[in-house]
Amino acid sequence: MILRKLSIINYKNIRETSIDLSPKMNCFIGHNGAGKTNVLDAVYYLSFCRSLNNPIDSQVICHDEPFCVVEGTYDDEHENEEHIYCGLKRGVKKHFKRNKKEYKRLSEHIGLIPIVVVSPSDTLLIDGGGEERRKLMDLVISQYDRQYMTLLTNYNNALQQRNILLKQENPGPDPTLLQIWEEQMAEAGEEIYRRRSAFVTEIQPLFQQFYTQISSGCENVGLEYLSHGQRGPLLDVISRDRAKDLAVGYSLHGVHRDDLIFTLGGRPMKREGSQGQHKTYVIALKLAQFELLKRTASHTTPLLLLDDIFDKLDAGRVEQIVRLVSGDAFGQIFVTDTNRTHLDAIVGSTASDYRMFEVDNGNIKLLTAHV
Incomplete structure (x- = not known):
């Protein structure tokens, strides 16, 4: 998929612009706070129906403005034109349209324009909790697996209902109701576990290949999937410690506790390595996601967004990344x-x-252009 034209009105600090884009490389230069990241965020919004860094839609609208609009004109792999429109107005449900036809459910749009973003906030993948790494898996899988978001919704709904019951006191939750929600958690959770496990298996060799290339083979890194689904049938895992869950008032077991273990030299990445090594790890992981999506997301080449990626990297690693992204892959x-x-x-x-x-x-x- 190629974004040929991007039009923005009142998106964050961008009041109004319309730019024609290169089908290959588009570079944005400017001081911190100038709005470079906001351009990339608008492109991201057209793929995911939301901002990368702010879940509150009203906060992407320019201050003191009542609305914002983001539009993109794309060419797909067969050179067919796709027009995507998003309109936001304060206090009103947002409108998302494909070729002038409004979506009934925004989830129908996810995966049409696959995208991979590398940004400074990716340090949370290493420094943050398991939730950040689960989001990473969910974000990628949802772009090539249409059923995945439905599975996540079903699982999270059952988890929420079970947690409500676990907090009940005098006389306590109905065991039959607990069993119903546990069965629904397990049914969706088993499928989520299977899809996440397959994702990690596929991405591991790609990730290690990219890391080796960027680091010139200087370091040994690892990526491991950790899940309660590995302990046996998920229904058994969830239900057998019900007494503990009742004591704490929430569910201690399930795929909502899944995690990815990042290692450097066989030790946890979080406690090892320099900032440059951490950044190399994340960039290699994101480039591996790109390669995986290219193979799976309806055989459509994703868009690649690189936001301020060279900070804290030595000259050798910058050179390798430049060589990679400038190639035909x-x-x-x-x-x-x-x-x-x-x-x-x-x-x-x-x-x-x-x-x-x-x-x-x-x-x-526009400063310069080359065709």
Whole structure:
């Protein structure tokens, strides 16, 4: 999928812009806070019907403005045109349309325009809790597996109902109702576990290949999936410790406790390595996601968004990343940086199309273009 034209009105600090994009490399240069990341966030919104960093829709609308609009005109793999429209108005349900036809459910849109984002907030994948790493799995799998979001919804609903029952006192929850919700948790949870396990199995070799290339083979990294689903039938795992769950008032077992274990040299990544090694790990993981989506998401090449990725990386790793993303393996790329040297290195190493934009206080200006 290629985004040919992006139009924005009142999205964060971008008041109004309409830009024609390169089918290969699009670079955005500007100071911190200028609005570079907001451009990428608008592109992300058109894929996921929400902002990358802010779950509250009303907060993506420019201050003192009543509405915002983001529109994208795309070409698919067969050069068919796709037009995506999103309109937000304060206090009103948002409108999301594909080729002027409004979606009944936003979940129908997920996966049409697969996307991978590498951003500074990715450090939470290493420093944060298991929730961040579960989100990572869910975000990727939902782009190529249409049933996955329904499974997550069913599981989370059953989990919520079970937790409500577990908090009941005098005389306590009805065992029959607990059993019903446990069975529903287990039914959806088994499928979620199976899909997450398959995802990790597929992404492991891709991840290690990218890490080896970026680090020039200097380090040994690992990626392991940890789940209560590995302990046997999930219904048994959930129900056998019911007494403990009643004592604490919530569910201690299930796929909502899944995690990914990141290692460097056989030790937990969280306690090992430099900031540069942490960043290399995350970038390699995201590039592996890109390769996996390219193979699975309706055979559509994802968009790749690289937001300020070169900070804290040594020159050797920057060079390897530039070489990677400038090659033919990737499709359309959006990259931001405060340092034009990095962006010049990227466009200088590719013979394909590129466009260089300057972003200043939400205003976007084309600097250079090569066709």
